[in-house]
Amino acid sequence: MTGAHQVLAALADVEIDVRRAVAERKAVDPKPDDPYRGLYLTPEMVDRILADGPAAGDGPSGPVLTRLAENFELTDLDVRFLLVALAPEIDPRFERLYAYLNDDVTRGRATVGLVLSLCGLPPAGAGRFRFGSGAPLVSGGLIEVLDEDRPALARALRLPDRVVAHLLGDRELDPSIAGACRVRTENADPEAARLGAGVAAGARLLYFRTRDGDPSDKAVRVLAAAGRPALVADARQLDGHMAVLVREARLRGAGIVLGPVDALGDKLRDLVARTPDLPTILFGRGYWDPRWGDRTPVSLTVSIEGQHRLGGEQLRRAGTVAEHRALLAGRPVRAEDVQAGVRAQNAAGLERLARRVVPEVGWDDLVLPEPVRRQLTELTIRARHRDQVLGTWRMRPGGGRGRGVTALFAGESGTGKTMACEVVAAELGLDLYVVDLSTVVDKYVGETEKNLERVFDEAVDVQGVLLFDEADAIFGKRSQVKDAHDRYANLESAFLLQRMESFDGIAVLTTNLRANLDEAFTRRLDVIADFPMPDAGQRFALWDRCLGAELPRASDVDIKFCADRFELTGGSIRSCAVTAAYLAADAGRSVTMADLVTAVRGEYVKLGRLVLDSEFSPW
Incomplete structure (x- = not known):
């Protein structure tokens, strides 16, 4: 028997009580020639209503009502009250009969007084208190008591639509919370x-x-x-x-x-x-x-294990995004689709404090010495297996320490620190978030700490690598206290030490001046990688990659000469390649060696370096 059939069967006793009450009312009803006949139902009309449906026999309460009573801690009397109030919600005959018993055609719902009467209870008895605000029927949201301006017995009772739907077997969530x-x-x-x-x-x-x-x-x-x-x-x-x-x-x-x-x-x-x-x-x-x-x-x-720390609902949404990406591309789902689905679950709060970078480079784009590449690999290994090592094996117990992974990339500007961060993020399938120091550092006491706390808190909700570029600006050495400024600067550094230690994410600090960082920071770092200036062989590879395969090169382009003669970082080499490409595009031809030399001369001037004709000879 379905929930609807069980409830309809349980209304049998209610109908019997209603028929009895109607019979009693008919015995004292006004005469047919009453001048106010249109304002109420006559006995003849009531007879026709009762004739529309057969009187129901005794029926079982059914499991749906039993479970309802258990879940809401209802008494048998509460269930009886609920059924009386429910009747007009599912059988229109009861609405007209209740209007007749209420002596008012506009009041087709059960009132407190009518419910008590139909259940054979006195109006001044304890039953009326089962409709108080703290009673299970009302506090549980099963019945709403309307018309608070009326006397208590005249107040109408209403079942919310969701309760009626549940009793009839509907399993859909209440619309007001379905989205959440x-x-x-x-x-x-x-x-x-x-x-x-x-x-x-x-x-x-x-x-x-x-x-x-x-x-x-x-x-x-x-x-x-x-x-x-x-x-x-x-x-x-x-x-x-x-x-x-x-x-x-x-x-x-x-x-x-x-x-x-x-x-x-x-x-x-x-x-x-x-x-x-x-x-x-x-x-x-x-x-x-x-x-x-x-x-x-x-x-x-509790700890959420796994590289991508998502809940079940987020994982389902990420899977849907991955599946739809593959469908649009007309191919099976790939790893990059899953990674894109995961990144799509990132909260937007951090983007107000940091610049989001979707990684577009890989290991092949890096030109670095092998020791540095090994350190980057170690960083990705730590990020992947931190839950097992720090969680299951408890290799970082106590002290309120987090399960984060932090690294320092030190080296001159242009040596590849930021690109290395992007490669690490790509390897882990995460986005890179570059913290905007202008939104963090504040001249007012205590504001920098608050801003950094917001950064760390928002970072918990994203699947990403956090990059603090030029980190010595906010992670600098503590100094001897000589005035109030020193004291507050040291407080700021102390706060950062504690916050970094409790961080649960992946963070990378970059600096051009490693010596400026406080030793307490470096002690707490998991990986420290020094990015050296590239040697001639690495510069050759950088020139070749920065010029790329699409840019047409003239026959006189000699990138070995550029690599041997010009001691530049990878960032400067890229800048020179772009400048030369613009010169070639403006002239409508392939890039020439003259374009490259002109670009290098301009880069020297920009860097404040001495331009010697002998260094550029014979060009």
């Missing part, structure tokens, strides 16, 4: 089984603290182990519909998974108050604040 919620269930793992046993035994409020992702998958498995589906809600999209969220969870017999709690504000206290008996798992970045509710949860620190 998803019903999920997954198989439990051993750890989830242990926690789930605790939930099943009575632990009703858990808090998962995490700094590196969305732990909703773990929470769903815990609830599954406790024998419940999970109603997973995004607090950033919920828009304060706490009562609706709790009602939906109770209707389904589900537990609630909700976070991040940082987005809830004062609404969190309302949720905690509404769920004393409902399994609820909250999650957020910080530690639980007792001011968030009158109940204290069991707090657990």
Whole structure:
């Protein structure tokens, strides 16, 4: 028997009571020639209404009502009240009969007084208090009491559309929260089984603290182990519909998974108050604040394993993006499609503080000594396996240390530090975020620290590599305190030391002056790579790659001469190649050796270097 049939069968007793009440009313109804006949239903009209449908026999309450009573802690009398109020929502005959019994054709809903009467209860008895604001029917959102300006017994009762739909078998989420919620269930793992046993035994409020992702998958498995589906809600999209969220969870017999709690504000206290008996798992970045509710949860620190720290819903969306990219290209899904799908889940908050770079270079584009390349490889290995090494194997225990990976790239401007960061990001399938120091450094005391804290907090929500270019500007050495300025500068450095140590992401610092960095920073770094000036062989490879395969070259172009004679960094060589290309384009011909030499001379002037004719001979 379906939910709708069960409910219709359960209305049988309600119809019998209504017929009895109608019979009693007909015995004292006004005469047919009453001048106000049009304002009420006559006995003859009531007879016709009753004749429209047969009197129902006794029917079972059905599992749907049994589960409803269990989930909302309803008494048998509450269920009876609910059915009386439900009747006109699904059978139009009851609307007209209730209007007749209410002696008002405009009031087709059950009133408090009518419900009590149909259930054989006195109007001044305890039954009327089952419609108070704290009673299960009302506090659970199953019944709304209307017409507060009327006397208590004359107030109409209404069932929300979602409650009516649920009783008739509809499993769709309430429209007001459908965009923020998803019903999920997954198989439990051993750890989830242990926690789930605790939930099943009575632990009703858990808090998962995490700094590196969305732990909703773990929470769903815990609830599954406790024998419940999970109603997973995004607090950033919920828009304060706490009562609706709790009602939906109770209707389904589900537990609630909700976070991040940082987005809830004062609404969190309302949720905690509404769920004393409902399994609820909250999650957020910080530690639980007792001011968030009158109940204290069991707090657990959880880590999201894997290179891409995404929750289940984000993973599903990333997979959809990857699949659609492949469909548009008319080919199977590739690794780059998956990476693009993952990057599409990045929060936009960091882009207000940093410049987002989608990597477009690879290892073949780097011209670096082999020791430096090995250090870059070590950085990617640390980023890939940090959860196993730092988490499972606990190689960085205690002290509030994060599971981040930090590196320093030191070397003169143009030696390839930024490109190396881009290559590392590409190897890991991540975006590169270059922090804009103009949005961070502030002349006012304490503001730089606040801005950096915003950068680190926003970085948690992105799948990316964080790059602090020219890092010595904000990670400089602490000095002896001689005045207030020194003291505050040292406080700023101390804050950065602590924040970097607790960071859970991947960060790279670059500097032209390694000696300017505080030694305490370098001690905390995982990888330090020194980028030297390229030698002649490396300069030859750089000239060849910067000129590229598409740019036409004249027969007199001698890049070996350029590599041997001009000691330039990779950045300067690229700048010279671009300048020469513009000269050739303006002349409408291939790039010539004269163009290259002219470009190099201009680069020397720009760098403030001495231009010697002998160095450029014979050109």
